[in-house]
Structures are given as structure tokens and as C-alpha cells.
Amino acid sequence: MLNRTAENVARATPEPLARKVRGISDKGLAWLFISPTILLLLAINIFPLFWAIYLSFTNFRANRPNEVVKNLGFANYQRILGDQDIWIAMQTTAHFVFWTILLQTLIGFTLAWLIDRKFRGHAFWTTLILVPMMLSPAVVGNFWRFLYEPQIGLFSYVISFVSGIPPTSIQMLSNVSLAPWSIIIVDTWMWTPYVMLICLAGLRSIPEYIYEAAEVDRASNWRQFWSITLPMALPFIMLAVLFRGIENFKMFDMVNLLTGGGPGSTTEVASITLKRQAFESWRTGYSSAFAIILFVAVFGLANIYVKALNKVKQR
């Protein structure tokens, strides 16, 4: 409201008054202010991106810089799209993204819905819940390896205590079927607060008079939840899913420290494959092509998703 008034005033101000003659012109100042950022991004983001695009068409290997670089055309891209391992990595990533987002959204929304009851002391407990998401996924993820240790690890101990399974047989990180869940658990522990915080903002944005009207119409609590609470919080939930989806598609640090992609390649998400190809096998050209494919995939999916999000918002 205040902003709009200010804008109207600004618009109504005669041009010569708004623009001072002495000093730099507004246009000059605008570019003076913006160009350093653009230049930095060109140097550190865009130039390397184009270099990566160039490399993706070659057989360049970073550990053999003096070798003759051959132009391969689209061969790298063809090989990636036909590579069984890459598809398995993409499936692992999809599995990881799907389950983390599902769990985080369900738990996060439930927590937000409960906090919205505004019980006594809710602000303090909310802050406490938020702590894990601010911490370094690498440093904390590394410590989770200790919690997951069979027998001596707290996590394994508690699980065996509750379930009665002998503590030595809970091998969260080395069991092929448990390892994917070990990374899902840590990610959910860390990032549920994130989804919760955004959902809470969504719930608090619903004006009370809508509920009051529903109450007058004698809508049941169940009905109110499905026709008011959920639809009105949906854009926020979708936003949280977007942010988490992008982040987890790129996931590297926590997985690299917890399992390193293992055992075998059961937890080898796309970023781990990329690291193995680029910095262990030194197939720079090949991995650049994979990086470009990943970038286009995230960018494309995010764009489609944002369009859907805007449609939901307009409803």
C-alpha cells in the first residue's frame, strides 16, 4: 500500500525534478551499479559454461593437457544417452528426489499445521526445529556416519533397541537395500524444517475470515481442511517442492561423505557419477557433456514447474 503510494508520487514528480543535472545520470548510475555483478558472473559462470560446452564436443582430458584435442561432434552426448550406468545414476537420483520430497512435504506440512495452532511456546520450539537445516550438510553428514555405525552408532543402537533386531546386523551404510534409505533419512532430517517453514508461511497467509465464513456455513473441520487450508497453502507447498527438488537433484556433499556413492553404486546419484567421471577418471569432455545434459534437465524441468506453479497461484 505504502509502496504504491510512493510509486504514484514518484510517477507524478516532474522529470526535471526527479533527475538531477549534476552528478551522473540515472542511466549511467544504473549501469555503474549493475555491471560489476554482470561482469563477475560472466567471468565465473558464463565463460566457464561456454568452455564446458566446447569441451563437451571433444575428447579432452584434464590430466593430459598436452595431448591433441580431437573434435568428436555429438559423440559424447550419444554415448551418455546410451550409457547404462548413467541411466542407473539418473534412476538413483530420481528415487532419492522422490522419497526425500515426499517425506519432507508430508512431515513438513504436518508440523507447520500443528505449529499453526499457536500453542504456548511455539516460537521457541519452531526455532529449535529449524536448526538442522542451517548446518553444513557435509560436516553434519560426515558425523551421521558415526551415528550409523553398526552396534556403536546411536542410530543403529536405538533401532535395534526398539525393533529387537541384533545391533550388528543393522548396517545402514553398507547394506545394498538400506544405503539409499540412509541418505534419505539424513536429508529428511535436515530439510524437513525448510519445507515446514515455507508451509507455515502459507498457512499464516490464509485470512481468518474465510474460516469464519466456513464455520457459519457449518462446514466440517475435514471439509475446511480440504477446501480451504490445502488449496490455499498449495502454492507455498509447490514452491518448497521446487526449491528442494532443484537442491536434491544437484545433491553432492551429504551423499559423498555418507556413502560416497556406495556400496557399489547403489547410492551413486548424478553428481557423484559426474565427480567420478570428471575428477577420478578424468574424462573431462565426456563429463562436460553430462554436466550440460544435467543443467538443461534441471533448467527445463524447473521452467515447466514454475509455469504450473503460476497457474495454481492464479486460481
Added chain:
Amino acid sequence: MSLTTAHSVVAPSANSKRIAGAIIIAYALISIVPLLWIFATSFKTPPDSIAYPPKIVFQPSIEGYCNLFTTRTRQTPEYINSLGPATGFCDETVRKRNMVIAGPSNFLPRFLNSLIIAFGSTFCAVFLGTLSAYGFSRFKVPLADDLLFFILSTRFMPPIAVAIPIYLMYRELGLSDTALGMILLYTAVNVSLAVWLLKGFIDEIPREYEEAAMIDGYTRLQAFWRTVLPQATTGIAATAIFCLIFAWNEYAFAALLTSGTAQTAPPFIPTIIGEGGQDWPAVAAGTTIFLVPILVFTILLRKQLLRGITFGAVRK
């Protein structure tokens, strides 16, 4: 209680509040157990840390902290007895394990690297971000939406994908494993967050103030300096803390692009090993020291948290 809140027909009942409170408190307590465990482990002796069942009650010891800051070598008891009296608590503890302190560990230099790189990149990102955000907020910049999206799009890249060409570029420029290289890289990553957040904060400052200042004879630049900046202080501080936290926590770039002199704490802490594997009390001690600043910042930031984590998309 229920009478005083009765003015609203939709207020949750006292009972539902109690149940909600109980569930939230239970979740909060369970979710901080891993963090409490880090703290507890940092004060355990190595044998206590790997005891079965895990020890909840134990004799606290600062051996983990001693091990974190030192490197040690194993010696024969005869040699240790031939030495003079122990010079401190750490010395004494280490000798009990038939070892002597050989020198300082790399933890302190790595921790200092983290400080230098995090603060350096935060300063640069907030400086550039404030200028750009003001530019985008107040002036008609051609293709402003495209430029803003371009600034944000750099965040869609997986860090490893960015690291490949940066690795090659830094190798050519001699920036590999230097603090300057890391500061430049983190600045580039953080500037997108800074621009988006600060544009939101500056958008909220009414233009009337600047217009008034300019009518009073200030130039645009002076008006920016004297009226906009003071009012954006909260926003700038919040943005700075978010940038700081990102740079402080970052692992992927640090692990791939630094190995020695410029290595930060996150890639270093997992490499702390004792005899026969990871020295968990020392790792826990390093983790505790590393996490404390972030805990303080989280509490300071709690009102701005939502805004920061959504790039200003949700402002409440």
C-alpha cells in the same frame, strides 16, 4: 483461557493446542538428538566414544579437543618416562596413551581459511549485490527480468558441473588452491542470492525518501548513500549472514578446488583420523567448533529465515 479466546470461532481448542504442542516438542527433541550427540561425543575419550551400548553418562574429557589441535606420535614408555614433566593437560592425556604431541594439526589453519574465505566472499557479494539490487529496484534497466533470471539461473548448475571448467580455468590462471580463487567463486555463487534478497528489501523502502532528499539538493548517489543504505541496514545484515552461512557450509567446490593451503574446514574435518580409523571425539570437537557460529546466526536470523531460504520469494 478458553473464555478469553472465545471471540474467534475458529481458534483451535485448548485440547488440540495441547496435542499439537506435545507432537512438536517431541519432534524438536528427537531432531536435535544428533546435534547433542555431536556435542557429547566431543567430550568423550576415544574408548568411551565407541563403547557398546553407546554411553549417555560418561566422565567428560577434553581429549577430543586435544587430538583435534595436535598431531601425535606413538612412543615407547621408556622414552616417555625419560621426558620432563608434562607441560599441560593435553600433554598429560596424550602421554597416558603412550604418545607424545608432535606438533599442531592443520585444523587451525583450515578454520582460519574458512573465516577468511567466508568473510571475504560475503563482503564482496553483499557489496556487489547492494549496488545491483538498487539498480534493479530504482531504475528502468533494459531486459531487467531477463538479467535477474540470468543471475538466478547460475544456481541451477550442479556444483560439480561448474567445478569442471572452473578447475581448468583456475589451473591456467594460477588460482587453484588459493583463497582469492575461492573468494571469487563464492562471491559469484552468493551474488545471486544477495541481489534477489536485497532487491526485495530495497523495493520495500519508499521512493519518497530519495525523491525528498534529491529535491533538497542531494544527487542520486548521495540520496542512495544517505537515505537508502541506512534504511536497508537490516536487510543487508540478514543478506550478509545468509551469504556467510552458505560460504561457511560449502563443501563441493572446496573439496574439488582446494587441497592444501586454501582448504576450508568442511573438506578437512572428515579427514581427521586417529589410530585405527576415524577419531570420532576429535571429529566431534571440530564439528562442534565449526557449528557454534551457525547456531548463533540462526537464532539472530530467525525472523528473516523464511525470506532468505526462498530467495525473497516468500516474505510473510
